[in-house]
Amino acid sequence: MMRPSTTVFSLVLAVALVAADPSIVVTGQLLAYQDGFVFFTTGDGFRVAPGVVIRDAKTGAATKLSPAPRIWARATFDATGTVTELDLSRAALPPEGNFADVMRFAVAASSPAPNPDLLAYQNLATPAPGGGLPAGVSYSGKPVLVTFIVQVPPTTPLTSSVYISTDQSAWNAQAIPMDRIDALHYEITRRYPSGTIFNYLYDRGSLQSEEIAQNGLSRKPRKFVVPDADVRTVSDTVYAWQDQVPGSINQQQPQIMPTPYNPAPFPNLPPNLPPPQPPGNKPPI
Amino acid sequence: MLILASAAARAQTTPTTLLYLNAKSINFYYDRFLLEADGNVRLRTSDGFTVTGDAFSMDLKLNRFLVAGHVTVHDASGTVSGAAISDFLDFKRIYFVPVTSVPDRWTFLNGDLVHPAKGRVMPDDAFYFPPITTKPDMTGTGAVVGTKSYVRFIGAVAYVGGVGIPLGSNVISFSSNQYLAQNSLSGATADITWQVAGSPNALTALHLRYDPTYKVYGSVEQHFVGDHEYAILSVNPATRAEKWWNAMLYEKLGSRFQIQSFTQYYAQQNYLQEPRAAQQTTWINATYAFPHSYVTATSQLVNYNVLGPGSLEEPKAIGGNLSHPSFAQITANSFQNKIANLPLYENIYEGYGFAHDTVGSQQYLNGFAQYPQYPPVQVPGLQSYGALCAYQPPTKGNLQYFCPTYTTIYNTVLGFNLFTPSLKLNHPDSPYQQYYFNASLNKQRQWNSLPHYIDNTNTTLTISRQPSRSLHMYAGYEIQNIGDHYINGGYEQCTGPGTTYCPDSFTSFRGVATLRTTSFGFNDVPSPDFNFSLLVRHHEDFPIPVPGLFAFPANNILGQPLYSWWLGQPPYDATADVRFKILPHTLADISRTLYWYGNPYRAQYWQQNFVIQLLPI
Numbered sequence: 001m002m003r004p005s006t007t008v009f010s011l012v013l014a015v016a017l018v019a020a021d022p023s024i025v026v027t028g029q030l031l032a033y034q035d036g037f038v039f040f041t042t043g044d045g046f047r048v049a050p051g052v053v054i055r056d057a058k059t060g061a062a063t064k065l066s067p068a069p070r071i072w073a074r075a076t077f078d079a080t081g082t083v084t085e086l087d088l089s090r091a092a093l094p095p096e097g098n099f100a101d102v103m104r105f106a107v108a109a110s111s112p113a114p115n116p117d118l119l120a121y122q123n124l125a126t127p128a129p130g131g132g133l134p135a136g137v138s139y140s141g142k143p144v145l146v147t148f149i150v151q152v153p154p155t156t157p158l159t160s161s162v163y164i165s166t167d168q169s170a171w172n173a174q175a176i177p178m179d180r181i182d183a184l185h186y187e188i189t190r191r192y193p194s195g196t197i198f199n200y201l202y203d204r205g206s207l208q209s210e211e212i213a214q215n216g217l218s219r220k221p222r223k224f225v226v227p228d229a230d231v232r233t234v235s236d237t238v239y240a241w242q243d244q245v246p247g248s249i250n251q252q253q254p255q256i257m258p259t260p261y262n263p264a265p266f267p268n269l270p271p272n273l274p275p276p277q278p279p280g281n282k283p284p285i
Numbered sequence: 286m287l288i289l290a291s292a293a294a295r296a297q298t299t300p301t302t303l304l305y306l307n308a309k310s311i312n313f314y315y316d317r318f319l320l321e322a323d324g325n326v327r328l329r330t331s332d333g334f335t336v337t338g339d340a341f342s343m344d345l346k347l348n349r350f351l352v353a354g355h356v357t358v359h360d361a362s363g364t365v366s367g368a369a370i371s372d373f374l375d376f377k378r379i380y381f382v383p384v385t386s387v388p389d390r391w392t393f394l395n396g397d398l399v400h401p402a403k404g405r406v407m408p409d410d411a412f413y414f415p416p417i418t419t420k421p422d423m424t425g426t427g428a429v430v431g432t433k434s435y436v437r438f439i440g441a442v443a444y445v446g447g448v449g450i451p452l453g454s455n456v457i458s459f460s461s462n463q464y465l466a467q468n469s470l471s472g473a474t475a476d477i478t479w480q481v482a483g484s485p486n487a488l489t490a491l492h493l494r495y496d497p498t499y500k501v502y503g504s505v506e507q508h509f510v511g512d513h514e515y516a517i518l519s520v521n522p523a524t525r526a527e528k529w530w531n532a533m534l535y536e537k538l539g540s541r542f543q544i545q546s547f548t549q550y551y552a553q554q555n556y557l558q559e560p561r562a563a564q565q566t567t568w569i570n571a572t573y574a575f576p577h578s579y580v581t582a583t584s585q586l587v588n589y590n591v592l593g594p595g596s597l598e599e600p601k602a603i604g605g606n607l608s609h610p611s612f613a614q615i616t617a618n619s620f621q622n623k624i625a626n627l628p629l630y631e632n633i634y635e636g637y638g639f640a641h642d643t644v645g646s647q648q649y650l651n652g653f654a655q656y657p658q659y660p661p662v663q664v665p666g667l668q669s670y671g672a673l674c675a676y677q678p679p680t681k682g683n684l685q686y687f688c689p690t691y692t693t694i695y696n697t698v699l700g701f702n703l704f705t706p707s708l709k710l711n712h713p714d715s716p717y718q719q720y721y722f723n724a725s726l727n728k729q730r731q732w733n734s735l736p737h738y739i740d741n742t743n744t745t746l747t748i749s750r751q752p753s754r755s756l757h758m759y760a761g762y763e764i765q766n767i768g769d770h771y772i773n774g775g776y777e778q779c780t781g782p783g784t785t786y787c788p789d790s791f792t793s794f795r796g797v798a799t800l801r802t803t804s805f806g807f808n809d810v811p812s813p814d815f816n817f818s819l820l821v822r823h824h825e826d827f828p829i830p831v832p833g834l835f836a837f838p839a840n841n842i843l844g845q846p847l848y849s850w851w852l853g854q855p856p857y858d859a860t861a862d863v864r865f866k867i868l869p870h871t872l873a874d875i876s877r878t879l880y881w882y883g884n885p886y887r888a889q890y891w892q893q894n895f896v897i898q899l900l901p902i
Contacts, residue, residue: 029414031353031354031368031369031382031412032339032353032354032355032356032368032369032382033354034354034355034368034384035368035384037368037384037387037388039353039368039369039382039388041412041413041414042409042412043369043380043382043390043407043411043412045368045382045384045387045388068339068340068354069323069338069339069340069353069354069369069414070323070340070414092416107387107388108387108388108389108390108404109385109386109387109388109389109403110389110390110391110403110404111404112390112404112405112406113402113403113404113405113406114405114406115392115405115406115407115408117376117378117408118406118408145813151706153702154702154704154725154727154745155702155725155727155743157849157850158745158761158763158802158804158849159820159822159849159860160849165463165466167459167460167461167463168346170458170459170466171463171465171466172466173466174898174900175900176900177864177874177900179757179808179810179816179818180757180759180806180808180818180820181749181751181757181759181808182707182721182723182747182749182757182759183723183724183725183745183746183747183749183759183761184704184706184707184723184725185707187757189810189813190813191813197346199461199463201463207463207466207467207468213574214620214621215541215574215575215579215620216572216574216579216581216618217537217541217542217543217572217574217579218535218537218543221461221463239620239621245581245616245618
């Protein structure tokens with residue numbers, strides 16, 4: 001017969017053992033489930049117990065879901081690092097546990113080797129506007145407020161709308177309308193994830209009124225990489241618009257008078273008001 | 286032209302990897318350019334390997350793809366199985382999780398699939414699936430991806446408002462080559478584009494369009510592009526008897542020279558039968574850049590009757606217009622130069638040219654454009670400006686026709702721009718109390734051999750301030766002087782002074798107008814997702830505008846006036862524009878202008894329609 005003190009000791013020991021349960025739980029998205037391993041999108045593969053329990057993550061009941069790519073799972077690891085339970089969900093699961101705690105259980109035939117691609121750019125400063133994205137550089141993708149300020153040619157009419165067209169919007173000439181802030185400047189602020197790379201040009205609402213280079217030739221699109229900063233201001237200068245260059249296809253060519261005015265300046269006038277003509281019936285010279 | 290087009294198609298220097306994808310389901314998400322596929326994924330690449338697996342994910346902008354689940358990778362050296370493979374195409378790095386007896390991590394460097402770097406640490410996001418929260422914009426049973434340029438769907442179904450529209454083959458271009466967006470079609474009220482075929486340097490599109498003239502019709506457009514050239518061919522409308530055939534060509538040769546042309550051929554024909562009428566216009570421009578200036582030469586040729594005399598408007602043939610209006614102009618432009626140490630910049634330009642036989646069609650083919658009730662009348666001769674013609678059609682009432690005087694008008698143009706950068710007017714402690722001043726002056730004179738010269742002087746002064754982070758304000762004053770001076774004759778005094786058609790100030794109008802505009806602009810941008818702007822203007826013009834007397838300029842396709850100023854513009858106008866976010870990736874932009882006349886007319890009217898645009902964020 002067990003003495004009372006022994007009974008109490010056994011209970012305490014049982015509670016302590018339960019409290020010290022070595023199982024670890026983490027959540028993540030599955031990459032694959034095959035060959036006795038479950039892979040998470042970290043790329044790590046973990047052994048799966050032969051009798052792994054598969055449940056619905058929300059209800060805890062049996063599920064028709066199978067472990068597969070894109071499925072979210074709450075994985076329970078035993079003390080040996082084997083996955084003993086997978087609770088599945090199509091929707092993202094709230095973060096639970098820490099993958100750092102189970103990394104030691106990841107199975108890989110080869111020992112980890114450093115990656116020079118990653119080391120070389122660990123402390124790299126964000127590139128300047130117009131710079132390219134070096135190989136291996138990664139950005140956090142955080143939203144960055146980017147302000148574009150452009151100085152336009154003095155011949156830009158005060159009522160002109162100025163836009164930014166980018167390869168992000170298939171070069172839609174009216175994709176990003178800018179706001180006039182004075183006679184020579186337009187401005188717009190947009191929010192982009194850091195790391196976004198795009199090419200862009202300024203225009204006045206159509207591809208025929210796109211900016212051209214100072215030397216009169218059509219210019220290469222500007223390139224911009226959104227840095228990992230809180231804000232970034234980009235200042236550009238447009239030297240000329242394509243439709244304002246002398247001889248441009250959109251410029252009004254000599255017409256019937258010729259007149260610098262509206263091509264049909266007097267359509268509402270009665271027929272007894274003739275168009276410009278020399279006095280009398282004689283040619284002017 | 287076709288030689289140029291094929292040259293453009295060949296001239297592609299950016300390497301493109303082709304990916305041929307098949308799967309049970311393929312979904313495309315336009316807002317993020319994501320291509321997702323599931324079930325029996327099979328991917329064949331032009332880099333020489335084939336991958337099968339359970340799921341596929343590709344970020345077309347980041348130019349990387351992932352295949353996961355029961356992956357096999359097959360190339361000339363054999364087949365390897367694994368859990369996932371990820372190809373960062375831009376960096377020539379392939380990350381692979383093979384499963385032999387146990388998993389491993391291999392990195393293939395620079396396309397070498399035989400010698401993997403085993404155990405190499407991989408980027409944290411190498412096998413990342415992007416979160417997807419929206420429904421696909423397009424689905425398909427197969428896809429061909431030309432990396433960094435296009436994706437062509439097979440068995441494509443596009444979803445608009447949740448309704449699937451089967452398209453068969455459909456191409457979505459996301460190339461950074463801006464020439465693919467060049468457009469040779471005229472404006473339309475609505476345009477639905479179906480890009481049926483494409484490659485990194487070609488795009489074939491069918492358009493279903495609507496405009497008030499031709500109503501609903503179809504058009505075809507073909508792009509051929511290279512890094513420094515393009516050829517764009519189209520027929521618009523293609524389903525009407527009135528067909529406009531267009532060809533836009535561009536070529537940049539070296540770093541200093543470019544040449545471009547636009548040819549438009551109009552044919553009145555059923556299907557592709559013999560045309561009843563045909564016209565052709567060709568515009569060509571060449572530009573050569575010098576270190577501090579550039580020269581541009583432009584010419585335009587028009588043939589109003591390609592079919593020859595007597596062939597127009599069959600079977601009721603009329604003489605047709607045999608004139609061939611043409612012009613040529615060569616202009617030299619300087620760069621913008623700073624004047625000494627002054628806060629002042631200048632650029633000058635000078636041009637020479639001629640316009641030959643420029644009048645023809647308006648006079649002979651169409652009669653007076655403003656009197657459509659009068660049919661076209663053939664009048665002997667070429668240039669209509671001049672004296673009254675000895676020949677007057679007997680039954681045309683008081684219409685007057687003018688005999689040829691000048692077949693060719695030569696011109697010389699000289700002009701300059703002067704402008705200041707933004708000058709600080711004060712030195713306050715806060716930048717939000719800072720005032721800036723800008724001034725610009727443009728002066729141009731064009732001498733014509735008519736004899737006739739045209740003066741243009743445009744002076745603009747503005748003061749601006751940013752009162753807070755989100756607010757910008759400016760006030761401007763602009764004076765435009767336009768002088769249309771005829772040495773002999775010119776603008777005659779209108780008859781019946783004080784009448785509706787000859788109001789005060791118009792009686793003394795002889796072709797010289799002065800337009801003074803005071804502007805106030807206000808702009809509030811509290812966040813990138815909202816914007817409100819207001820522009821109020823007051824014009825004090827000579828001649829004084831009178832409601833109904835002057836013509837208004839035509840509107841562009843958005844309903845905005847084609848010109849920023851015109852003779853007879855109402856003395857007041859106010860334009861309000863509001864822009865706000867309506868969807869995670871879409872802004873709505875709504876604007877409208879109110880015009881009104883002050884005393885004594887007190888008339889007012891709104892711009893014809895609200896201008897509503899949906900803009901991508």
